[in-house]
Amino acid sequence: MALATQGHPYIDWLSDEVDLDRIRTDHAAWARFWFIDADLKAMPRFWVRWAFEHVQQFRRVTDGTPGDAQIATYLLDADVVVSADKGLIQILDRVRGSCPFRLAEGHLLEAGRPGVDALLQQLRHPSDT
Numbered sequence: 749m750a751l752a753t754q755g756h757p758y759i760d761w762l763s764d765e766v767d768l769d770r771i772r773t774d775h776a777a778w779a780r781f782w783f784i785d786a787d788l789k790a791m792p793r794f795w796v797r798w799a800f801e802h803v804q805q806f807r808r809v810t811d812g813t814p815g816d817a818q819i820a821t822y823l824l825d826a827d828v829v830v831s832a833d834k835g836l837i838q839i840l841d842r843v844r845g846s847c848p849f850r851l852a853e854g855h856l857l858e859a860g861r862p863g864v865d866a867l868l869q870q871l872r873h874p875s876d877t
Contacts, residue, residue: 792849793821799843807835826852830867832859 750758771778800820804813816836829852831837837854844851857863
């Protein structure tokens, strides 16, 4: 648990707003907060990040895995995400299927110059697809 790890960034980020000692000692109140008091509609980024991390548990871990979960929180703000990262796009498609919020649509491109050329061509002539 991040809050039990000495020096974890979450401690710095939350300590001014949340009584961390109470969280550590009153587990029932903490569970009640998450299961009863918290409103899903008020926490879309938390849900999306949880969903990405959940799906990632069943896939091979790569160097990009932690970054994909962080990127996922921005997919609420975008209409489209274009990537040559097959894993990111597959997870996005899987999460979009059960997401209670609107998420960006994912498009997989070929890596390197061919993918950039294909993207630029699509942007110049969007009706060609």
